[in-house]
Amino acid sequence: MIRALASTAILAALPAVASAAIVIERPEIRASLGAQPTTAAYLTIRNTGAAPDRLLGASCACAAMVMAHRSTTANGISRMSMEAVVEVPAHGSVAFTPTGRHLMLTGVKAPIAPGAKVPIVLRFEKAGPVTAVFAASATPGMGAEHQHH
Numbered sequence: 001m002i003r004a005l006a007s008t009a010i011l012a013a014l015p016a017v018a019s020a021a022i023v024i025e026r027p028e029i030r031a032s033l034g035a036q037p038t039t040a041a042y043l044t045i046r047n048t049g050a051a052p053d054r055l056l057g058a059s060c061a062c063a064a065m066v067m068a069h070r071s072t073t074a075n076g077i078s079r080m081s082m083e084a085v086v087e088v089p090a091h092g093s094v095a096f097t098p099t100g101r102h103l104m105l106t107g108v109k110a111p112i113a114p115g116a117k118v119p120i121v122l123r124f125e126k127a128g129p130v131t132a133v134f135a136a137s138a139t140p141g142m143g144a145e146h147q148h149h
């Protein structure tokens, strides 16, 4: 009860900025197998507004933690680093794909089956919380690796 009241107060305190400026495209989550405690999600964040915005965090009821990660490859060694803040330029977009940025879910509470619909809340500095429903695919990121413009 206290928790419900507190979150209502937080929502009410958010500035009434049009969250319509942020559009989530092609949300997709990699199905998790068995007791596998981590998985990844991919999407494109499009900012249709005239001002830049920033992704400050994400959360999912399905996992203990959701983080923005970036994979980079240097000298044949790939590594992952966490990005606390992801800039989304005005009239621009940021792609999370299997070869670059991704949302990393850790502490996944139950297996995510192919075809499942998983809501993830993305928290933006200006747009506030934006919920997108991620479709679970058994073949993660297929097609997303090829970016068409």
Ligand SMILES: [Cu+2]
Residues within 6 Å of the ligand: 069, 070, 080, 102, 103, 104
């Ligand atoms: Cu990662």
